[in-house]
Amino acid sequence: MKLxxxxxxxxxxxxxxxxxxxxxxxxIIAARQTVSRGVDLVQVHTNFEIGRHIVLYEQQGKGxxxxxxxxxxxxxxxxxxxxGRGFSGRNLASMRAFYLHYQERRPIxxxxxxxxxxxxxxxxxxxIxxxxxxxxxxxxQIQPRPFTLSWTHYVFLLSxxxxxxxxxxxxxxxxxxxxxxxxxxxxxxxLYERLALSRDKKGxxxxxxxxxxxxxSGDLLKEPLVLEFLGLNEQTRYxxxxxxxxxxxxxxxxxxxxxxxxxxxxxxxxxxxxxxHFFVDLVFYNRLLRCYVLIDLKIDKLTHxxxxxxxxxxxxxxxxxxxxxxxATVGIVLCKEKNEALVEITLPKKANIHAKKYQLxxxxxxxxxxxxxxWTKKCDT
Numbered sequence: 001m002k003l004x005x006x007x008x009x010x011x012x013x014x015x016x017x018x019x020x021x022x023x024x025x026x027x028i029i030a031a032r033q034t035v036s037r038g039v040d041l042v043q044v045h046t047n048f049e050i051g052r053h054i055v056l057y058e059q060q061g062k063g064x065x066x067x068x069x070x071x072x073x074x075x076x077x078x079x080x081x082x083x084g085r086g087f088s089g090r091n092l093a094s095m096r097a098f099y100l101h102y103q104e105r106r107p108i109x110x111x112x113x114x115x116x117x118x119x120x121x122x123x124x125x126x127x128i129x130x131x132x133x134x135x136x137x138x139x140x141q142i143q144p145r146p147f148t149l150s151w152t153h154y155v156f157l158l159s160x161x162x163x164x165x166x167x168x169x170x171x172x173x174x175x176x177x178x179x180x181x182x183x184x185x186x187x188x189x190x191l192y193e194r195l196a197l198s199r200d201k202k203g204x205x206x207x208x209x210x211x212x213x214x215x216x217s218g219d220l221l222k223e224p225l226v227l228e229f230l231g232l233n234e235q236t237r238y239x240x241x242x243x244x245x246x247x248x249x250x251x252x253x254x255x256x257x258x259x260x261x262x263x264x265x266x267x268x269x270x271x272x273x274x275x276x277h278f279f280v281d282l283v284f285y286n287r288l289l290r291c292y293v294l295i296d297l298k299i300d301k302l303t304h305x306x307x308x309x310x311x312x313x314x315x316x317x318x319x320x321x322x323x324x325x326x327x328a329t330v331g332i333v334l335c336k337e338k339n340e341a342l343v344e345i346t347l348p349k350k351a352n353i354h355a356k357k358y359q360l361x362x363x364x365x366x367x368x369x370x371x372x373x374x375w376t377k378k379c380d381t
Contacts, residue, residue: 017071020071021079028079031043044151048099055100072089075092076092101166152180165208169187175211176260188362193368194224194226197371198222204372204379224356227257244281244297263284263285263287264282268280273316293332294317296309296313302333306333307346308346310333317329336357337357
């Protein structure tokens, strides 16, 4: 006769597992009864607490991996029956990982389970409401960041292994109000690496602590600009007019790729000088820097004439368009290929003009990571 495999949870910890189920069940019911504008945060905070309870309970199993897996499996079987697939073993594992990644934030949550350290009774619904509505201490002490995103955002962030990179995308998602789709796109386009490669080591650390801060024209820049959303084929011949039209048709996504503070003003902006007409491909205004940003599109290799032309555009805007209260105009030549030595020898050292590459496909993330590691090593020397 085939013997039934004895679960490692039975019978020694059966009562403890039932108590764990009861506590988490109360959390879920309380969260579902809480209807407010902070419903997403209720879910985030509740899942954080579920993860905490699982970790605390696992510690009684002396850290055995098979014990932890069995805890989650047994718990999922019971919760799914009552509350649905949202509490599957995979999702409970995500909640556990969520707590382990962000456990330093618990003090600012006015914890839902503040009284559970001794496994006592508590009023779950009232404490969840307190957790969601609690304000951060306004003292000078440095506080951990509160949770501000949806659970779906945090599940994706958990897949980012580098802590600095994960912190950066969390900050930017909050500040820029990114949807989960926008977050995935920015991660896929390696925004963090592209910004970090244009900064020194102190600037890289600042990205992880504060996100992208725009204080000067260099803060606007990243390379390459990734324009895969334009739908242009890298191998197919297209004109500068085609590129410009594609950008205008996807202007909202192009503004997102450019970064913070951009407002679109005009395409083919004409100005006249000595009876000659000149046209700037794209004119933007950055409200954070309070300056015009001019973009000229080049589909071929960058030349010194391209840089000279942009210098003339910038000079004209500085002398005839911008007001005294506005900052100096920024010029960007967006090209498919560029020669760094040519740019360096052509432009003055403090020129407010930049040549930046674009590409029509998502970058190789691993390659950019390797470049970033090499760059940070150079910063150390």
